[in-house]
Amino acid sequence: MASGSYSTEFGGGLWRGHGDYMRDKNDKIKAQLDQRYAGDMKSNIFQGVIARIDGHTELNDFEIKRLITQHGGQMEQYDVRMFPSEKRVTHLVADNLAMGNQRWRHYRDKPTSKFVVVKSSWVAESVAAGRRLREADFKPDILHHQGQGSLKGFLQLPKAQPQPQPPPVVKDNPPGGAAGGGVEEDGSARIEIDDDAAPPVPPPPAAAAAAGAGAGAGAGAAGASRAVKPRPSRGRLDATDPGFVDNFFKSSRLHFIGTFRNRVKAKYTFDAFVPVPPPSQLSLLSMSTARRTILYLHVDFDAFFTSVALRRHPEFRNEPVAIAHGSARPNSSSEISSCNYIARQRGVTKGSFMSSALEKCPELKVLPYYFDDFESTSEVLFEHLMQLSRRIQPLSCDEAVVQLVGDDECADVQQKAKQLRDSVHSKTECWVSIGIGDSPLIARVAASYAKPDKGSSGVVLVEPKQSKDFMATVPLKAIPGIGPVMLEKLQSLGCNTCEDVRRQRTETDLVTTLGKVMGSRVWAAAHGIDNRQIGSTEASGAGTGAQKSISVAVNWGVRLSTDTDLDKFLASIAADASKRLEERGFLTQAVTFKLMQRHPEAPVEPPKFLGHGMCNELTKRHVLPESTASAHRIQMALRTIWDDEFAKKCPIHEIRGLTAMLGKLKRKTSPAPAPAPAPAPAPAAARGGGGGRGPPMLTDLQEGFLRNTRRKVNMQQGSKGAHIGGPRDVESIDLAAEEDAECAPAVPPSAFSPRVSVAAGATAGGSGGAACAQPSVPPARRYHHLVDVYVKQGSSALRFQTAAEEAIMGCETLDDIRRDMPYDDDVWRAVLSLAKRLGRS
DNA sequence: GGGGTGTGGTAG
């Protein structure tokens, strides 16, 4: 159990719980298979077959498992546990269809995989024929080189039979239908793999189907709300699709949660918490300050997503209900993001797969996400809270801490809390739980005791004097900051509750085991003391100070094939990153690229549909010469990191996700995009079209510029190298760029076609030092995607690389350049005159 | 010892 099974190389702690879950599940299935089928062998036709089911199959996966194991083969659907696998999958059973073509290109283009891909009909028909049929005859259509063209025909499954055998099993299982009813084509009695799960009732069918239908209908009826319903469009699963990132974020609950705090902060103005000195300094303060009563309310919706969704489906109020994408299908890898307490009682847990949830609770009703409803419901809460105090720390869409200061605000706090609760409920039909204490810590723990399953009335007040006693009974897991890892460390010290810590351990023990900060924090917490700085991020989860980073992550649905795919994807990530910078008025100067690479031992397709599976993470940070909000520069930075650091380690088809993290944020000071002399910026559409009026189009200029450039590069080939830093002449050529082009021969001209650089030294007359403040110039090769126009000024040139680049690539006219790139006029004169000369000569 | 980087953990 210990750290070994947590190997960091699988992609960090985020999915550890999932790993455990898969491990358990694997054990369970294996045991069931062993037990149930040991004496039930029908034949040996699948001897040596180790099969894995991938995606959706016409024949449902229980059937496939059953047939394969009953006929001499083995399953390896969940291979986390056997990792690194002793068993090698020999057959991947997949019918594909709706999963998007991208993911299959790999199989198609690289038939070197260690396993063969077959359709589920191979299993069924082999059994029916009593022998193992040729796998090649059952290749999913999309793997044939004609590719997508054959998709449609494939939908009528039992077509052109390679065998003179009628289509054996299959009944169509409507989506939402469960493991179909009983008749077996080979006459065997039906055995459900999962029928020992919870109740002895046979698994789902009707109920689950009904749930699916209900969800669908509800989504349809939702109308105004942005419910996420099954999209009819198919191409969207391809991460290279320009709309993919947007679509993904529109549907992602984690994106919704992750971005909520910024949204709410933009919407309201909250006051900062009144700082409270740590207890150690209390004596130093004047009595009046020390004596001021301060209380904290921790307010938190119960089963937020589910409660909100139930407003649209009151008929399910007394049923187990969960929120997830998709419908209730028994082999779904959709994640349960929220569920009501009825469902929790039956073993459904947040974050588990639909398949697992249905095993535990076959009658589970599944409702879609109503993100707009979540947002508006959340608003009601915050508006209520504002009435109590403006000192509010939003923690999430369903959760906030309120600080009450002074006798007035603190008077009758319990009464106020109850009123708040009732009022919010009357407006939203959703309940909140409220914890009250003299620190955010106590309030928070109290709130967890106020939850419906704890049998409280929804408000728990911990009298300040009782804090210490109250905490004694609290399990350590309930302390904020103690997650699975910290908990395990504490358990290794023999501690599960605060009481254990107090009695058996010293602060030194904790510091040794947990580290300096967490050690003393937990020690304090166990004694009822919140030693975090009130109002700090650790105390509330919501930073009070300036935002320090912005990140854009997509680790789902990423299946790329070509370098162009990657460039497109990077472009959409960078565009989003830039958009967020703009929205919040920031510039960034450091771009970190985090890449998820499929772990070498991980199956090509993970258990979760289009998920990232087990991954290695590669992280690299790149500091820019100056702050920017430009999508293009961000993209360049990402691309540079890819070229320099990642490309040699990770084939493109093994990318499973990536993150752009922007650091070194600065407030954008000059809001004006245009320097004084420029006319008002024209929208792109306005400038592209006519061409008749206005200054000369840049395209000519651009073409000439590039033609010229290439010629010069060719002329000078051979003398590679040292160029940066040394003195250079006007219009000298940067050969390092050419060298780079050779390093990446497979790379087609991407969106930024010119892979050459021009290093042109121009003497920018009175450019004024400010524009050239960079003391050192990074190697030019890092910017080889740019058209580098060096304007020599001392040793600095960099900013004009990108400036010129954007001018060339993003602008149509000289005025556009001037407008979009508000640099020092003198410098611009130099750049433009250089460009002109090159273009016209 | 001050700063930067990469990794890991946590919360919602």
Added chain:
DNA sequence: ATCGCTACCACACCCC
């Protein structure tokens, strides 16, 4: 189908 995000902190390690 399915939508595995975001932001922060702490720490170890490196460099100067």
